[in-house]
Amino acid sequence: MGHPLSNYGTKMFAELQMAIAETYGVETASRMFNVEPSVAQELNDAITHQADFLERINIVMVTEIKGQKVFLGTNGPVTGRTNVKTTDREAVDVSSLDDDTYELSPTESDVSLSYAKIDAWAKFPEFHAKYSAAVQRQIALDRIMVGFHGTHAAQQTDRIQYPMLQDVNKGWLQQLREKAxxxxxxxxxxxxxxxxxxxxxxxxxxxxxxxxxxxxxxxxxxxxxxxxxxxxxxxxxxxxxxxxxxxxxxxxxxxxxxxxxxxxxxxxxxxxxxxxxxxxxxxxxxxxLSIYVQDSSWRKQTVDNPKRSRVEDYNSRNEGYVIEQLxxxxxxxxxxxxxxxx
Incomplete structure (x- = not known):
């Protein structure tokens, strides 16, 4: 028998559900809903703030699931001089045309929090903030883990076989191994x-x-x-x-x-x-180093699961890892x- 959620914990979780619904502009958070792109940007910002490393790199919201890289840098000098009496001035294309596209993969971050933890946190006035930060921090750490360990994007991932999330997406190191x-x-x-x-x-x-x-x-x-x-x-x-x-x-x-x-x-x-x-x-x-997220792809649901004595927070979106200049x-x-x- 699991730890039952206390009456006060139940009340606080119900208030949390209402707050989430209000934040995202939906009737209820217990059904899967689409997060508006502007709110998805705020959610991504909150996740980014959970990890210093993510604040240093680019977290980019894009419209398409496939497209051209956002920050194509220059691959050489552009400065010189032309004798215009004999030659036309010519603008140099210095972008990296051999590898200038990205492709995103469906990605799920489903976090569970036990009733015992919810009860412990329910005593604090910042319960809502604690809960949100716990979910956001885990997503942030997972993003970093996939970036450095991801080797492929499997149809069905397996955390037992791939404990470092190697099968979630192709991270930065794997892309370098394959492309350069x-x-x-x-x-x-x-x-x-x-x-x-x-x-x-x-x-x-x-x-x-x-x-x-x-x-x-x-x-x-x-x-x-x-x-x-x-x-x-x-x-x-x-x-x-x-x-x-x-x-x-x-x-x-x-x-x-x-x-x-x-x-x-x-x-x-x-x-x-x-x-x-x-x-x-x-x-x-x-x-x-970049992580691209499709702005219209974020879906979210927060549910109470008494069968497992826990609360479950489901998050999914399309995202991918990009080295802007190989x-x-x-x-x-x-x-x-x-x-x-x-």
């Missing part, structure tokens, strides 16, 4: 892995990040906005090495934490991002830290 394999390094001296440490492919993380930057098209390499996203295992190995060398006093440790570990590697500002593969480094710019990304993956690296 020359910009992905996954093997070094030893097939199937890249080694870091004494005697390895790279002596340290600085050298590895430097080479990841070299995978970016040279015309875009020094634009000034490139960053490195570094996996947690590689950061941990570098931190351990720094502690071993310098970490004898609390002040030294503090300096290592704040200045050297997540600051700059290979000359690039470096970041640790949730769910990024622990043994990889990706170099790109934040504004080169040439502006480099990836080194399958990195193995050698024992003596630390």
């Amino acid at each position: 394999p020359a910009q992905v390094m996954s093997s070094g001296k030893v097939a199937g892995k890249v080694t870091m440490g004494a005697g390895g492919d790279y002596a340290n993380l600085d050298a590895l990040v430097h080479d990841a930057k070299q995978l970016v098209d040279e015309r875009l390499r020094d634009a000034g906005d490139l960053i490195a996203i570094i996996g947690s295992d590689l950061l941990a190995a570098d931190k351990a090495k720094l502690y071993a060398k310098q970490g004898s006093t609390p002040t030294e440790k503090e300096r290592i934490e704040s200045a050297q570990v997540i600051a700059t590697y290979g000359g690039l500002p470096s970041f640790s991002v949730p769910y990024f593969p622990a043994n990889a480094v990706k170099v790109t710019s934040f504004d080169n 040439e502006k990304a480099g990836l080194i993956e399958n990195v193995e830290v050698l024992e003596d690296a630390a």
Whole structure:
């Protein structure tokens, strides 16, 4: 027998249902309804605010399920001079015409909250905000997970077989592997892995990040906005090495934490991002990564399910992952830290 929803919890959930219906301009939230595009934009903004990483990249509302990329950047210089006495001035097309389209996939984010949790939250005046934030935060984290781990969009997804949501959509890393394999390094001296440490492919993380930057098209390499996203295992190995060398006093440790570990590697500002593969480094710019959402596709329903002693929040929309300029990304993956690296 599950935890029954208390009378007060029932009352608060009923008020929540009415508030949701009012927010979205529908009669009841317990039946599936279409979210108006303007409100879908607000909902996407709320989800984006749940994760710092999502606030740094592009979350784009588009009208069509297939179409042209929104932020096609330039792939080279446009400045020069023409002798107009003999030659017409010619405008240069510098967009990346080889890969300028996107396609979205149906995506479901269905979140359940137990009666026990609803009862615990019902005591707080900000119950509605707590509930909404819990749903939005999970969708935000899932979006990041799919972006870094998604390899394909299955007709029927399987979270048991693919716990990192690999089958929900093709994420940024998979698109780079498929569309620009020359910009992905996954093997070094030893097939199937890249080694870091004494005697390895790279002596340290600085050298590895430097080479990841070299995978970016040279015309875009020094634009000034490139960053490195570094996996947690590689950061941990570098931190351990720094502690071993310098970490004898609390002040030294503090300096290592704040200045050297997540600051700059290979000359690039470096970041640790949730769910990024622990043994990889990706170099790109934040504004080169996008998630596209069809503005008219969001559907929502919030229901009480006493059979499972829980409340269920159903959300579906068409969305997809986009690298705006493939040439502006480099990836080194399958990195193995050698024992003596630390």
